[in-house]
Amino acid sequence: PLGEEIKVNDYTETMAISDAYNKTLKRLRILDESRQQFVSNVSHELKTPITSIRVLADSLLSQEEVPAELYQEFMADISEEIDRESQIIEDLLTLVRLDKASTELNVTQINVNELLGSILKRLKPIAQQKNVELVLESFRPVLAELDKTKFTLAISNLVENAIKYNNRDGWVKVSLNADHKFFYVKVADSGIGIPESDQEHVFERFYRVDKARSREAGGTGLGLAITKGIIYSHHGAIKLYSKENEGTTFTVRIPLIYIA
Numbered sequence: 001p002l003g004e005e006i007k008v009n010d011y012t013e014t015m016a017i018s019d020a021y022n023k024t025l026k027r028l029r030i031l032d033e034s035r036q037q038f039v040s041n042v043s044h045e046l047k048t049p050i051t052s053i054r055v056l057a058d059s060l061l062s063q064e065e066v067p068a069e070l071y072q073e074f075m076a077d078i079s080e081e082i083d084r085e086s087q088i089i090e091d092l093l094t095l096v097r098l099d100k101a102s103t104e105l106n107v108t109q110i111n112v113n114e115l116l117g118s119i120l121k122r123l124k125p126i127a128q129q130k131n132v133e134l135v136l137e138s139f140r141p142v143l144a145e146l147d148k149t150k151f152t153l154a155i156s157n158l159v160e161n162a163i164k165y166n167n168r169d170g171w172v173k174v175s176l177n178a179d180h181k182f183f184y185v186k187v188a189d190s191g192i193g194i195p196e197s198d199q200e201h202v203f204e205r206f207y208r209v210d211k212a213r214s215r216e217a218g219g220t221g222l223g224l225a226i227t228k229g230i231i232y233s234h235h236g237a238i239k240l241y242s243k244e245n246e247g248t249t250f251t252v253r254i255p256l257i258y259i260a
């Protein structure tokens with residue numbers, strides 16, 4: 001009978017609504033947890049340099065006469081910790097701006113070959129310190145609609161990492177290719193590689209495979225999160241292929257034409 005049929009539909013509908021409600025609640029809970037985790041990570045990361053500064057300053061203050069050499073050494077360490085703190089804050093601000101302003105890209109037509117050339121030229125001195133060879137391979141001329149500053153930051157982060165996590169006398173190869181819809185930038189290195197179990201996490205904020213090594217190289221653990229944010233705001237994609245002790249390749253794919 002008709003009455004019963006309506007009852008069945010009502011019931012199904014109610015179940016569907018409560019299902020959707022539960023799903024939304026679950027999503028919100030996950031979001032809230034990840035936000036709390038982020039705030040806790042931020043606090044921890046910001047505290048680390050401050051703690052070092054505190055220890056260094058206390059140690060200087062507790063001595064009546066500090067030898068000039070020791071004073072110099074401790075002050076240099078303090079100065080380094082301040083630089084680290086500034087870098088974390090700067091990276092955090094970049095991330096926050098990316099989060100809320102994905103639509104606010106300052107897009108112009110860019111000659112990608114030229115831009116990659118200038119990025120590599122700027123990073124050459126850092127590569128030379130480790131005798132790492134930097135090579136650019138352009139398979140075709142590429143003009144694309146990009147936010148020049150942000151795209152430069154995204155690719156610089158990848159190349160800087162490729163140098164940072166490389167061995168002495170290694171190489172970094174950046175290549176550019178395109179089809180009718182996308183262009184592709186590959187950043188390949190002969191470095192230490194990323195263990196398979198870490199690969200899915202390296203784009204997370206503050207995730208580092210080897211904390212000490214990252215810290216020594218001046219890392220904040222935010223570089224890849226920033227790069228991913230920038231690539232995504234250009235409607236692009238990024239993936240990585242890596243083998244421990246052999247090297248890593250990041251591939252970026254971005255549409256040639258930007259659609260807001």
Ligand code: ADP
Nearest residue numbers: 161162165202208209214219220221222223224
């Ligand atoms: P960091 O400031 O520590 O470099 P990133 O977000 O740029 O932070 O990278 C996250 C982590 O991913 C690094 O700490 C490092 O362990 C790993 N990683 C990134 N790029 C490479 C690479 N080219 N080779 C090996 N490991 C890498």
